[in-house]
Amino acid sequence: MTDxxxxxxxxxxxxxxxxxxxxxxxMKRPPSTFAGVLLVxxxxxxxxxxxxxxxxxxxxxxxxxxxxIEGVESTPEVAExxxxxxxxxLGVVLIVDAALALFILIGHNWARVTxxxxxxxxxxxxxxxxxxxxxxxxxxxxxxxxxxxxxxxLALSSRSAAAYARRKERL
Amino acid sequence: xxxxxxxxxxSIGVAIDWFFFVFAGLAAVWLAYLSFTETFNVGWWGxxxxxxxWVLLAYLVLPRLHRILTTVYVPDYFxxxxxxxxxxxxxxxNLAFLGEADQIHAAMGAAxxxxxxxxxxxxxxxxxxxxxxxxxxxxxxxxxxxxxxxxQDFAYQQEVDGNPAQxxxxxxxxxxxxxLLPGGSRVDWLAAGTFDTAVGxxxxxxxxxxxxxxxxxxxxxxxxxxxTAADVRVAITMLKDFSTGYHARNGGGDSIRTDxxxxxxxxxxxxxxxA
Numbered sequence: 001m002t003d004x005x006x007x008x009x010x011x012x013x014x015x016x017x018x019x020x021x022x023x024x025x026x027m028k029r030p031p032s033t034f035a036g037v038l039l040v041x042x043x044x045x046x047x048x049x050x051x052x053x054x055x056x057x058x059x060x061x062x063x064x065x066x067x068x069i070e071g072v073e074s075t076p077e078v079a080e081x082x083x084x085x086x087x088x089x090l091g092v093v094l095i096v097d098a099a100l101a102l103f104i105l106i107g108h109n110w111a112r113v114t115x116x117x118x119x120x121x122x123x124x125x126x127x128x129x130x131x132x133x134x135x136x137x138x139x140x141x142x143x144x145x146x147x148x149x150x151x152x153x154l155a156l157s158s159r160s161a162a163a164y165a166r167r168k169e170r171l
Numbered sequence: 172x173x174x175x176x177x178x179x180x181x182s183i184g185v186a187i188d189w190f191f192f193v194f195a196g197l198a199a200v201w202l203a204y205l206s207f208t209e210t211f212n213v214g215w216w217g218x219x220x221x222x223x224x225w226v227l228l229a230y231l232v233l234p235r236l237h238r239i240l241t242t243v244y245v246p247d248y249f250x251x252x253x254x255x256x257x258x259x260x261x262x263x264x265n266l267a268f269l270g271e272a273d274q275i276h277a278a279m280g281a282a283x284x285x286x287x288x289x290x291x292x293x294x295x296x297x298x299x300x301x302x303x304x305x306x307x308x309x310x311x312x313x314x315x316x317x318x319x320x321x322x323q324d325f326a327y328q329q330e331v332d333g334n335p336a337q338x339x340x341x342x343x344x345x346x347x348x349x350x351l352l353p354g355g356s357r358v359d360w361l362a363a364g365t366f367d368t369a370v371g372x373x374x375x376x377x378x379x380x381x382x383x384x385x386x387x388x389x390x391x392x393x394x395x396x397x398x399t400a401a402d403v404r405v406a407i408t409m410l411k412d413f414s415t416g417y418h419a420r421n422g423g424g425d426s427i428r429t430d431x432x433x434x435x436x437x438x439x440x441x442x443x444x445x446a
Binding site: 139156162 | 188
């Protein structure tokens, strides 16, 4: 009877849930990872559309910016500099976002965790504004970007996407 | 167990994953609520938004919530039932096999069964095209079910008169080394065979799924009959009343009933394993 399998306790300790996942370097890319990458790229695309809108209507946007900056002395030069700064910042964010999508695609866990962390921050911010400041979230307004963020988080946090990102981790 | 190098008992990375997993579930509930309320604000577009709401609820929100809750309350040891990818109880385990994988492949092939493709983008696309063109797809993949926390190793199926909605199918799982059935019998493989009767909307998960025939014993006996008829060297040992006869529902909400017998199909004598 020495080779009889060990008996297991009838309950499962909570630490069982935190066991490292099994290592499987040969794992194929699951659809959830692919969907997550597509959604991130969709977010980049949406950002590019916004940026194109600013660049094509440069003068109109400039006038709005001119009106909305308060406190500082609002000259056309200051407004233009601010707008250029915003466009450059947006461009950098989009490039970083696209790069993260590629790193998720080839299966880097840090990229997945980074994207999820920013999604959590953005979702939490939207929720606080909706809950305590009664900001409306409508389909023509922020529902689409919020939905994109939540879908990205759902896809990348799924167990198959997590297993793929951690497929090379040592136990 | 004791010979293995000492491994970490827990992983902080996995804990972080759990945080994101649960947070995403809660956020998805909120998104479903938002899109539901928005349904009434956009006129005729509300129909499209309502469909989006249903897809969101049935395929993303409910599975995630089931996954979180079943992790808490459904035991993960062997209870004679496979589990769906959401952790719900699925088809009953109603067959056991003795033998190597190659011998099972040979026995099932000789008995007129076709191995199911794995679920990939390619095979999913083929399901869509074969449904639209009404062509048969004999190797159509089966949905994943889990036993021993693992997806099935392979699955076999038989088409019914080229009807894509109906099919016989059986999933196979390799037992862990040294694992014994309740009662002490040693088997190499466990299998769950059910008969798909139609494609329909499950009122349980709200998803479009195959409905299965309630009397799973008919399918079990059909598998045993086809395999034994194809090769006389296949031996059957019946574990009478392995589980008590029961009525239950599977993960799609279809009722199932069984007398609880478990046939052990011994294919070890069929072919020499070429190592």
